[in-house]
Amino acid sequence: MSNVNAICRRKHAKFFMRFLDLLPSRLASHDSTRVTIAFFAVCGLDILNSLDTIQPATVETIIDWLYRYQVVSKEGEVECSGFQGSSTINTSVPNENITKYKWGHLAMTYTAIATLVTLGDDLKRLNRKAIIKGVAAVQRDDGSFSASVEGNEYDMRFVYCAAAICAMLNDWGTVNKEKMAEYILKSIRYDYGVSQHFEMEAHGGTTFCAIAALQLSGQLDKLSPETIEGMKRWLIFRQIDGFQGRPNKPVDTCYSFWIGASLKILNAFHLTDYEENRSYILSTQNTTVGGFSKWPDSMTDPFHTYFGLCGLSFVNEPGILEIMPSLNISMRAYKKLKELQGHWAPQEPEECSNCSIIDIE
Structure with a gap:
């Protein structure tokens, strides 16, 4: 089923296109997160340099569909602006003109905006100010x-989503970045990995979320040189052939992104073994119908397919577009985003003094 020598680009493109048309029954439990599945499919096609596979009329349909899930709070209501993942939980109250649980979700808001940018939308229908208010409203003490x-849950995953939204909209509103950084620093464990919440085990995915959030908010310099070196060591030690998410765990395709992107931000990815990483990722691809899985000869899915391609981008796989690590979109989409930001109301941009990846101009 797998082939370690070549990437089946056309089959992977077809794989993503299927998920834009119909979800298989095995993904029924993910119905409330359709926007995120669309993110993996659209951004996966972009990284494959196959975005033109989506017909122009379909592009407009997807854009319109995403805007259907934008929620803007009305005056006097609880601040809950952002994007929903689907309409599954829109429960109307009988005899009242209100819908309970119709509110934004940080992960859906991040992936919706990233997908719109990737599709080339001008974001003019985006209520940026309301969305930023929605982000600030869910920050905890x-x-x-x-x-x-x-x-809902609160942990490092949503710290990242909040930082990514504010960075993409070039507006932090009343979000307390300093408090956010304090939370991140308190979540760094004894081994220099970062946990999902205080006093938990260090994890590759949440280590990425923490490092990327610091970079996107211009606060990477709050990590001491000793901490940065410790993080690099912890991250590099996650490579077996591919990468694992925690010590003593099996390798998994998606960590080629989570660990790889973290090392990219810290300018240390060159210390990894590119060929071993590439070989493992390609061993998980399905050469019959396309897609990647977390392990060889197991079920493929859009999540691992997307992150497998990101991992291949980091090792300079021919035909795969370059990734902007901290925002988890292609550099092509990132440049488009910077162009859009240039047309918005002038304000001081958030700069990252420690890393040149943010400022590509």
């Missing part, structure tokens, strides 16, 4: 962020 206004 400890500096972390909840996924949405009520009844």
Whole structure:
């Protein structure tokens, strides 16, 4: 089923296109996160340099569909602006003109904006100010962020989503970046990995979320030289052939992005073994119907397919576009975003003094 020598670009493009048309029954439990699945499919096609596979009329349909999930709070209501993942939980109250649980979710807002930018949308229908207010509304006293206004998890994943949204919209509003950085620094463990929340085990995915959030908010310099070196060591030690997310765990395709992007931001990815990484990623591709899985000869999915391609981008795979590590979009989409930001109301940009990846101009 797999081939370690070549990437099946056309089959992977077809794989993503199928997920834009119909979700298989095995993904029924992900119905409330359709926007994120669209992100993997659209941005995956972009990284494959195959975005033109989507017909122009379909591009407009996807853009219109995404804007259907934009939520803007009305005056006097609870601040809950952002994007939903689908309409699954839009429950109307009988005899009242309100819909309960119709509020933005940080992960859906981040992936919706990233998908719109990748599709070439001008973002003129985006209520940027309302979205930033929605981000600020879910920041907690400890500096972390909840996924949405009520009844949701709060941890490093949503710290990243909040930072990515603010960076993409070039506006931090009343978000307390300093408190956010404090939360991140308190989550660095004894081994220099970063945990999902205080006093938990260090994890590759949340280490990326922490490092990227610091970079996007211009606060990477809050990491001491000793901490940065410790992080590099912890990250580099996650490589077996591919990368694992934690010590003593099996390797997994997606960590070629989570660990790889973290090392890219810290300017240390060159210390990894490119060929071993590439060989592992390609061993998980399905050469019959396309797609990548977390392990060889297991079920493929859009999540691991997208992150497998990102991992191949980091090792300079021919035909794969370059990735902007901290925003997790192609450099082509990132340049488009910078162009859009240039047309918005002038304000001081958030610069990252420690890394040249942010400022590509």
